Amino acid sequence: MLIAAATILVGFIVLIWSADLFVAGAASIAENLGLSPVIIGLTIVSLGTSAPEILVSLTAALAGAGDLAIGNAIGSNIANIGLVLGVTVLVAPLCVHPSCMRVEMPTLLVVTVGVGALMLDGVLSRLDGILMASALVIILVQMIRTQARDETLLEEAVDEPLPHLNPAKAWLTFVFGLILLIASSRLLVWGATDIALRLGVSQLVIGLTIVAVGTSLPELAATVASALRGHTEIAVGNVIGSNLFNLLAVMPIPALFSSMPLAPEVLTRDYATMSIATLMLAGAVLLGRLRKAAPEGHSYVGRSVGCLLVTFYVAYYYLLYITI
Numbered sequence: 001m002l003i004a005a006a007t008i009l010v011g012f013i014v015l016i017w018s019a020d021l022f023v024a025g026a027a028s029i030a031e032n033l034g035l036s037p038v039i040i041g042l043t044i045v046s047l048g049t050s051a052p053e054i055l056v057s058l059t060a061a062l063a064g065a066g067d068l069a070i071g072n073a074i075g076s077n078i079a080n081i082g083l084v085l086g087v088t089v090l091v092a093p094l095c096v097h098p099s100c101m102r103v104e105m106p107t108l109l110v111v112t113v114g115v116g117a118l119m120l121d122g123v124l125s126r127l128d129g130i131l132m133a134s135a136l137v138i139i140l141v142q143m144i145r146t147q148a149r150d151e152t153l154l155e156e157a158v159d160e161p162l163p164h165l166n167p168a169k170a171w172l173t174f175v176f177g178l179i180l181l182i183a184s185s186r187l188l189v190w191g192a193t194d195i196a197l198r199l200g201v202s203q204l205v206i207g208l209t210i211v212a213v214g215t216s217l218p219e220l221a222a223t224v225a226s227a228l229r230g231h232t233e234i235a236v237g238n239v240i241g242s243n244l245f246n247l248l249a250v251m252p253i254p255a256l257f258s259s260m261p262l263a264p265e266v267l268t269r270d271y272a273t274m275s276i277a278t279l280m281l282a283g284a285v286l287l288g289r290l291r292k293a294a295p296e297g298h299s300y301v302g303r304s305v306g307c308l309l310v311t312f313y314v315a316y317y318y319l320l321y322i323t324i
Helices: 002-032 038-047 051-062 066-091 100-120 124-148 151-159 167-199 204-228 234-252 251-255 264-288 303-323
Strands: 095-098 299-301
Touching: 002 051, 002 167, 002 204, 038 251, 051 066, 051 167, 051 204, 051 234, 051 251, 066 167, 066 234, 066 264, 066 303, 095 234, 100 124, 100 234, 100 264, 124 234, 124 251, 151 303, 167 204, 204 264, 204 303, 234 251, 264 299, 264 303
Parallel strands: none
Antiparallel strands: 095 299
16 A cells, blocks of 8 residues: 555656656747747647646556546546636636637536536447547637637737757657656556555546546646736636546547446536536636626636635535545
8 A cells, every 4th residue: 555655646746747848848849840839838838737637547548447537537627626726716816818708618518518418328438539539629729729819818828938948858858758757657547546446445536536636736836827927817728728628638538449338426426516616617707707806808706716616626525535
């Protein structure tokens, strides 16, 4: 048990560090190839924060631990809203951009309903996985087109710090980061499955808790840092984008290898909790347009919402405790 716990801790530390190296290398390679800082910020950097979830899910699927991958995707989404966004709003109240309310938030709601519908038969099939991955490509292309024309988001994206490495160092950093990502994800999955076996709990629960929180830490750091720099509109967009990516890229990975049977509680307890958290966020954004502190056309999400989201997250963990 002690060795498995130490393996998980080391895996998390290396996973987060290697994700930063991977993103720094990929962003610098893109910059050296002539891509604009705006496109790099909206694609590579944003998607790079989901690299830990992707590698962990892929490793879990290859190791026959599909429940761990499913739990990681759903648990990360719950953590992104309840922990990441909740803590961020407590640190600095957020303003939500009109385009986020018109496009990104409704897209997340539609995707949440759509993926839930695919799960109703209790199985994630290869066809389900292909449909989810295809939807991700379409949504990403549309979001990049929309955001690349938004002046406010362009200004914030340009101001976000990007790494600047020469070509040789960029490729070395990228390859080294990728190797460490793969190695650390294997360590993490081995430690998580071993602890699940020793504690007599399911891999799903371990994925929903330990693994989900650990892989959400980069998102928490990036979102809080953006909020403290005053880039609150990017902060909200990062969380929504990460949740979309978890649903449409991380969750279908096990299904792409083979049909994935789902435990009954995945839909009735965990996916339902994630859906409620998403509705809470959408409701807070909608009502935030009525706040006096909201700039014209924007929504204001204050600390009371942050307190509510964090409380909801803690309540979910209590629910897990009494149902496992």
